[in-house]
Amino acid sequence: MAVKDAGQAASSQSRGARGRASRSAAAVADRPPEQAELVQLLTPEGERVKHPDYPLDITAAEVKGLYRDLVIVRRIDFEAIALQRQGELGIWASLLGQEAAQVGSGRALGPRDMAFPTYREHGVAWCRGLDPMKLLELFRGVSHGGWDPTEHNFHLYTIVIGSQTLHATGYAMGIQRDGAVGEDGEAVIVYFGDGATSQGDVNEAFIYASVNNAPVVFFCQNNQWAISEPLERQSRVPLYQRASGFGFPGVRVDGNDVFACLAVTRKAMQAAREGQGPTLIEAYTYRMGAHTTTDDPTRYRLSAELEAWKLKDPIERVKQYLIRTEQVEMSFFDEVDAEAAEVGGQVRAACQTMPDPLPESMFDDVYTSRTAQNAAERAEFDAYLDSFVGEEAAR
Amino acid sequence: MTTLTLSKALNEGLRKALENDPKVLIMGEDVGKLGGVFRVTDGLQKDFGEARVVDTPLAESGIVGTAIGLALRGYRPICEIQFDGFVFPAFDQIVCQLAKMRYRSLGKLSLPVVIRIPFGGGIGAVEHHSESPEALFAHTPGLRVVSCGDPADAFAMIQQSVNSDDPVIFFEPKRRYWDKAEVDVAEGLAAALPLDRARVLVPGSDVTVLTYGPMVRTCAEAAVAAAQDGRSLEVIDLRSLAPLDTATIVESVRKTGRCVVVHEAVVTGGLGAEIAARITQECFYQLEAPVLRVGAYTTPYPPSRLEEHYLPDLDRVLDAVDRTFGY
Structure with missing residues (x-):
């Protein structure tokens, strides 16, 4: 397996050198980043366009499903922001504006594929079937995640920037060793942002994935801002072009176009599953909200930029497409809104009644089995808590 | 000012x-x-x-x-x-x-x-x-x-x-x-305590409480609370963790005979362990009790809903002070 992969790695590098990545690097050098080769299948006005490399056969039912996903994940996000404002959550990292990138890529995954998220992938979590309450537990401070990553093949949120790209690459190297590359193979997708591309870990992940020809797709949501720092602080070239230097293809997709994100991710995942190695996808999008609920973007960016991106809304264009192509009754939109409101209501109610963890639970799962020191500290803690019981009663 | x-x-x-x-x-x-x-x-x-x-x-x-x-x-x-x-x-x-x-x-x-x-x-x-x-x-x-x-x-x-x-x-x-x-932002640095020196924040005579950073305020509050119980805490803000101002620490503990080290960090392998070892070596014959440490338990930092149990607070400092009188 390893020997075979080494051969594939060599061919992959030559594929990168001859292919799309290097051609596009030359072709877009003098154009402003937004004019670069952006794969788009649905315009902001809801008009379907074709791309020679990314044909997408999609049924009306599938489009309706994507629309439903987009609306519901935005609603979950909206509820979470409100819950944070009401003091029910400690903090929340909003996905507003990035719904298409997350739903499009999330729906491109097969059940056996593995996803490694950052802390903002609420839309991907939804697509993987994770209960949104697990996300709220984390942001409420009830857990550090705590879900079983093997249940939905959705790893825990990673908060330190970029670390998970190496985990995903290693996981993909495991898939290779398991012989699970090829026909009916498995692949990995890892999410990160534009800021993360500056981290050493991310660049090391690119190298490891490349030289091992690992079945991993690097899905970079370029939302233009790393808290207050614009993309220009991280890169002087469009991010997708970085891939060619590492020896694998890179592609920029309209991150607000759920069709394009679906098609591009599907193709990259299939290539990875079949043993063609990694791809870097740069989903060109925009963080419509603050970095997190503690951030104030009015300190560092202009509202005109936000207004321009509002015209590229990822949900509205799908709605316009559905109306334009007469694939739905108008009542469909009301039904989806009602369902989203119901999910939102469930999230709100469940969050407000979520119990705190038991204090002594903080001593659990430090090691596979409880150490003597851990047991002693826990007993000391219990005794300390007990020392207040009589005192409280006496008052 | x-x-x-x-x-x-x-x-x-x-x-x-x-x-x-x-x-x-x-x-x-x-x-x-x-x-x-x-x-x-x-x-x-x-x-x-x-x-x-x-x-x-x-x-x-x-x-x-x-x-x-x-x-x-x-x-x-x-x-x-x-x-x-x-x-x-x-x-x-x-x-x-x-x-x-x-x-x-x-x-x-x-x-x-x-x-x-x-x-x-x-x-x-x-x-x-x-x-x-x-x-x-x-x-x-x-x-x-x-x-x-x-x-x-x-x-x-x-x-x-x-x-x-x-x-x-x-x-x-x-x-x-x-x-x-x-x-006093107009004041120069000439009168400032050197960077590598600890500061006796609250003078006292019964127990030396050594701390730094976020726990300084907590320990100063503990001194006020302990005074109401008739106990005099000497609170020292270490300020410099490397190098440690051992002279100031030793002078205080030789006087009080009791010492509690307080930090938010995990106790195991923490600054308190180093300080306790130095005090044991330098103040062995003056000590009335072992040096006690108050800090986080030996677990990763828990979810924030549990942090009030995990972090040292006024009560845990006072609890340790009490325990130094149990020997």
Whole structure:
């Protein structure tokens, strides 16, 4: 397996050198980043366009499903922001504006594929079937995640920037060793942002994935801002072009176009599953909200930029497409809104009644089995808590 | 005198440092237009320009590594690591390079780099935003490790750190950023306590309480509470964790015979262990009780809904004080 992969790695590098990545690097050098080769299948006005490399056969039912996903994940996000404002959550990292990138890529995954998220992938979590309450537990401070990553093949949120790209690459190297590359193979997708591309870990992940020809797709949501720092602080070239230097293809997709994100991710995942190695996808999008609920973007960016991106809304264009192509009754939109409101209501109610963890639970799962020191500290803690019981009663 | 928050006191200290020496630079993530996530560098880029207050790429190893290069070229960089849990990508640069350059060069090279790190918990944050990693740095010879406990020290100590020709890891108690106190911003550093000295914050006679950073205020409050029970605590703000001001510690413990060390960091392998060992060695015949430690339990930092149980507080300090009388 390893020997075979080494051969594939060599061919992959030559594929990168001859292919799309290097051609596009030359072709877009003098154009402003937004004019670069952006794969788009649905315009902001809801008009379907074709791309020679990314044909997408999609049924009306599938489009309706994507629309439903987009609306519901935005609603979950909206509820979470409100819950944070009401003091029910400690903090929340909003996905507003990035719904298409997350739903499009999330729906491109097969059940056996593995996803490694950052802390903002609420839309991907939804697509993987994770209960949104697990996300709220984390942001409420009830857990550090705590879900079983093997249940939905959705790893825990990673908060330190970029670390998970190496985990995903290693996981993909495991898939290779398991012989699970090829026909009916498995692949990995890892999410990160534009800021993360500056981290050493991310660049090391690119190298490891490349030289091992690992079945991993690097899905970079370029939302233009790393808290207050614009993309220009991280890169002087469009991010997708970085891939060619590492020896694998890179592609920029309209991150607000759920069709394009679906098609591009599907193709990259299939290539990875079949043993063609990694791809870097740069989903060109925009963080419509603050970095997190503690951030104030009015300190560092202009509202005109936000207004321009509002015209590229990822949900509205799908709605316009559905109306334009007469694939739905108008009542469909009301039904989806009602369902989203119901999910939102469930999230709100469940969050407000979520119990705190038991204090002594903080001593659990430090090691596979409880150490003597851990047991002693826990007993000391219990005794300390007990020392207040009589005192409280006496008052 | 002006009333300043600890955050603003640091800001004023940094402003002085930038004014006093054109070689001083500030570099970090979001330190420019945003003014840092805790606003410690607020307004400095506007006043000193983008070449001196630098928004870096999102790469901590890069922040410290390039600061080392700038220092080799004669600059005095002040790096901001946004949160305690984000320092680890830079750990190699700090431990293997920054700490050892003077030693390797037989004293020919100095690296006057300051690394500011907001540390500690108690703010209801998610993972990696509440860590207390100071022992990892205090364990590394070649680094000066300090922590300020109040606005006046913040103002003076950040300037003293910039003036130090040794690298300084400067821990800022993030949950105390908005604590206010009087600070004399016109005062120079001549009268300030040297950076490597501990301060007797509250004089007392029964028990020595040694602490630093966010627990300074907690321990001062404990002294007030203990006084109501007729117990006199001597609270010492250590300020310098490496090197430790052993003389001040020993003088106090020889007087009181009892000692409690308080920090937010995990007790196991923490500063308290080092301090307790030194006291045992230097004050063995004066001790009435073993040195007790109050700190976090030996677990990862828990979800924030549990942090009030995890972190030391007034009650746990007083509980330890009580226990020193049980021997």
